[in-house]
Amino acid sequence: MSQINIKQLDAQSPEFDQQLKELLHTDLVVDHQVTTIVDDIIHRIKSExxxxxxxxxxxxxxxxxxxxxxxxxxxxxxxxxxxxxxxxxxxxxxxxxxxxxxxxxxxLQDSWQYTEADGTVLGQKVTxxxxxxxxxxxxxxxxxxxxxxxxxxxxxxxxxxxxxxxxxxxxxxxxxxxxxxxxxxxxxxxxxxxxxxxxxxxxxxxxxxxxxxxxxxxxxxxxxxxxxxxxxxxxDMIAGPSEILVICDGQTDPDWIAMDLFSQAEHDEMAQAILVSPDQAFLDAVKASIEKLLPTLSREKIVKISMESRGALIKCSDLDQAMDIANVIAAEHLELSVENPEQWLPKIRHAGAIFMGRYAAEALGDYCAGPNHVLPTSGTARFSSPLGVYDFQKRSSIIHCSADGASELGKVASVLARGEDLEAHARSAEYRIKK
Incomplete structure (x- = not known):
């Protein structure tokens, strides 16, 4: 057994929100010295x-x-x-x-078009x-x-x-x-x-x-x-340290959960592994599994630093509160290691990849499940998505006006353009208005 000092938080505590904020904080500011070196390298490539x-x-x-x-x-x-x-x-x-x-x-996204009653064609070209x-x-x-x-x-x-x-x-x-x-x-x-x-x-x-x-x-x-x-x-993105959030109802083998947490903690010392459960006895069992299994890892030192500095076991009141915590964290990887995970999926608003059920280990997603493992980190799942085909396609708008359509649109554009004091805009549109 290896003693590990991993943070244990209670979501019912008045201090929890501040504790969670401090736990999630990551300083992603690039060191000035690194920036200087990089700028010099870029200049050399451009010039030489x-x-x-x-x-x-x-x-x-x-x-x-x-x-x-x-x-x-x-x-x-x-x-x-x-x-x-x-x-x-x-x-x-x-x-x-x-x-x-x-x-x-x-x-894959396809180009599309539709035709309005006056013959105007609008659409999008995907390239x-x-x-x-x-x-x-x-x-x-x-x-x-x-x-x-x-x-x-x-x-x-x-x-x-x-x-x-x-x-x-x-x-x-x-x-x-x-x-x-x-x-x-x-x-x-x-x-x-x-x-x-x-x-x-x-x-x-x-x-x-x-x-x-x-x-x-x-x-x-x-x-x-x-x-x-x-x-x-x-x-694509500026990626931060790897992270995993596991929500468990207490019915999954604690050894499985411990190893799932390790699977991200072994990346580097700044990686983050968090477990949330309403079952205190289960949290204790997972901590025992962590201490039992840690010495068996080839990256034991990295995992220990990661778990002690940025990991946590969080006790919540119920799974509803666990989902609320998940939306605050907006984790890169989220495991819903619970019975009937489908019932909880609608409550998840922010996550890079969601692993459903007790058998969907995050490691499967890293290698061969199929969905992309390039995911938003550091809470950016609030507004970012996994890498995908859409990242390699761009979209162009298509506007093909009929004579009747240009005439009607010109009347609207004229009013708005003159309201913005852009005369050439207005007159350009007005030329197309039927007399």
Missing amino acids: GDQALIALTGKLDRWTPDSVEALEITKQSQQEALARISTAEREALEKAAERVKSYHQHQ PLDRVGVYVPGGKASYPSSVLMNVMPAKVAGVEEVIMVVPTPDGDINDLVLAAAAISGVDRVFAIGGAQAVAALAYGTDLVPKVDKIVGPGNVFVASAKRAVFGQVAI
Whole structure:
């Protein structure tokens, strides 16, 4: 058994609201020194292009390519990596890719039009982005699942060209990441990472093509660079630490719940794992499971820091109050580990992904359930959604006026334009009014 000092809160306490606010607080302000470094890197890429990429790769990733062209990982290399991984790994990647593709096909949006009585046609044209950049962490933090989750919805959306960047510290290439790239149909892959990769995607170099949008997770330098280039290109989001909220009625195996909490706490020391239940005896049982199972984890130290600094066991009065707490937290991952979870779903307004019932472990969503694992964090589920096909499509309005329609609309536009003292607007509309 390993003693762990995890916060235990009571939702009935007068201090609970303040305690919860303090628990959820995350300082996402980027350090000034990081911003300065990132700004310098971006300036170098803009001014020096590929030569800066080579120099920064040598300095930051500790390997120097023989030529600029060596920064590109060929399709042949991707296929060789696919051949090197085990049969079980290949089959798992292929199965996960197929499930992610199938789910996201349901998100496809079509163009639409309708015709009014006077013949005016209004509508919306849906068009995929031309080129997208996908950032994939490399080195020790290698995530082939991130390749699938970021690339497959772009491909389903019809994006013409998907460019992937992945750092290769000390020249080490992760076969699973390259295999995932081959399976998901990435068009080009470059062995670059950090802020320099983001800048290359945003502004383009002779080697790396300029993209329209950058998606994918990364460290603080990557996040800062994405923030800096936003506006030059679109980005998916600025992600905070990973988080999970479990609501349980007390009837799920406490070992299961403890491991579900660990599944997010093991990401890093700032990850957050919270359990809410109306059953105090169950909360005590889960704490005992946490102490029993913690020493069995390879990432025990990370999990312990995460659970003690940002984790909590919260006692609520009933499941109705638990749902209210869930809407305040607006968690990235929400497990409804309760009987008949469907009855509680209408009460949930804010969550990135909702896992229904005792068997839907969050880890299944990370890899192969089908829905995207790129989710809003730090309470941003109040206004943000998971990454999806819609993030790789843009919409154009269609306005096709008949003569009669333009005449009637012109009368309305004329009045409003003159009310705004915009004469040219008014006269432009008035020219179309039938005499």
